């Protein structure tokens with residue numbers, strides 16, 4: 370029989386290891402739209418549409434290149450509903466001598482995959498996903514014996530390994546990291562050049578109809594579907610970023626402007642995670658922009674750090690820390706997710722805008738995820754599992770390997786500080802400085818307690834107070850308690866009472882938004 374090559378929805382690259390070295394006349398490529406994957410959480414409608422459309426386009430691209438593709442659509446009458454079930458059907462149909470597959474990106478799927486050698490009457494080869502720069506054994510070796518894992522040191526290793534922004538052994542410009550130059554607040558009227566929008570073609574339109582029909586009760590809007598769905602479109606999106614936006618990417622990386630949903634961000638995460646773009650290739654192009662004098666070092670270094678630093682690092686961290694990362698709750702957070710995360714109905718202007726963008730675009734940029742949506746969840750003590758489900762559902766770029774470390778470890782400190790040196794807790798002052806949200810808000814960021822005070826202010830002290838035992842010992846945050854003690858007990862009581870009163874007003878989300886009840 371032939372070689373059977375299953376390609377999962379986030380493996381849409383013709384350079385993927387499972388296809389490399391196969392012969393066209395001896396290989397059947399299997400792609401599967403399955404109910405299990407589409408509903409293990411109730412993904413944003415745009416996320417499902419994006420993945421199905423990109424899968425269908427990729428199958429066409431493979432066929433045009435001469436490959437044989439067995440493509441199973443969601444509505445095909447005999448669809449078994451799961452990867453393993455569909456693979457069993459394909460094994461019946463094609464009687465392969467070998468199944469050759471690249472390891473799944475997510476724990477859940479890899480558990481299933483590891484059963485395949487026992488389940489099927491042919492050889493099964495599970496290959497390493499070499500789209501990532503750092504192989505897992507290399508990460509595990511680096512992490513071994515360290516109690517704290519810090520991105521910065523890992524990142525330097527990746528710079529040496531890839532030679533990006535290196536001049537022999539010297540790092541470009543004399544600093545490894547230019548983050549301190551990447552924190553400019555938005556100027557009045559700050560806006561970015563329009564990025565290319567990709568009109569849904571016929572394939573995408575069909576998929577959108579399918580999603581409207583079959584996933585009606587999922588979160589999110591499908592009105593504005595503008596994602597690149599092919600490698601060609603993704604390359605166009607990257608071209609536009611390198612031509613028009615990378616210059617300001619660095620300085621305004623942490624800025625937020627109401628109604629400006631992308632600013633100078635690349636908007637390439639969905640394409641990277643699907644496999645339409647290659648991470649290392651993007652980094653080389655960024656470096657070229659710097660060498661050509663088209664973009665400053667702080668922008669280019671920042672962009673490269675997000676990819677060979679953060680992106681590689683969270684992936685290594687995920688596999689290093691699973692499965693307990695999923696259940697870690699070191700701060701013992703016990704409050705259910707507030708309903709407004711789904712409805713956007715809150716008087717807090719910053720949160721309302723971030724949730725609107727999330728609903729309309731299946732996207733929010735990094736600092737919105739971290740310092741608004743994440744910061745609130747941290748301060749309010751929301752149950753990690755609830756927050757994880759929300760982030761996994763709502764973003765078109767969300768896969769557990771990248772979502773979970775960012776949510777559990779980066780924003781919630783639920784891992785007790787293995788990944789982050791301190792919780793990213795901030796009061797309204799930070800959001801006021803880095804955005805124009807507060808001018809249009811029912812609350813005042815300068816009012817500390819009582820009616821009309823920005824809820825982030827009392828929540829910040831409530832958080833610090835309730836975690837004093839743990840955080841006071843932390844070098845990077847412990848000094849805060851001197852300010853708290855200096856306030857005196859009356860002021861402290863004001864803060865705590867204001868926070869409690871606010872927390873009492875939160876309505877918990879009804880169940881059924883994130884997971885199916887079946």
Ligand code: FAD
Pocket residue numbers: 633634635636637638639641642672675676679680681683733734735736738739743760764766767768771772775776779780
């Ligand atoms: P840019 O700002 O242009 O950055 C360039 C690239 O760097 C991104 O495309 C992405 O691939 C990578 N990158 C940047 N930051 C991170 C990071 N912290 N971790 C991993 N990669 C990073 N990113 C996802 O791809 N999927 C997720 O599910 C996801 N969940 C997140 C949850 C939280 C709570 C936080 C704080 C961040 C999360 N991120 C996630 C990281 C980041 O917010 C997105 O990658 C980014 O907003 C995507 O937009 P962009 O392509 O315009 O990014």
Ligand code: DLZ
Pocket residue numbers: 376377378379380401402403404406407408412416417420473474475476478479
């Ligand atoms: C996210 C997703 C969705 C919604 N649907 C599918 C699908 O029907 N078929 C598929 O192959 N992949 C899908 N994916 C992406 C997978 O969840 C992703 O490839 C694996 O979870 C990675 O481990």
Ligand code: SF4
Pocket residue numbers: 716717718719720797798800801806807808810811812813814823824825
């Ligand atoms: Fe957000 Fe507070 Fe500013 Fe309102 S005042 S926008 S709640 S930070």
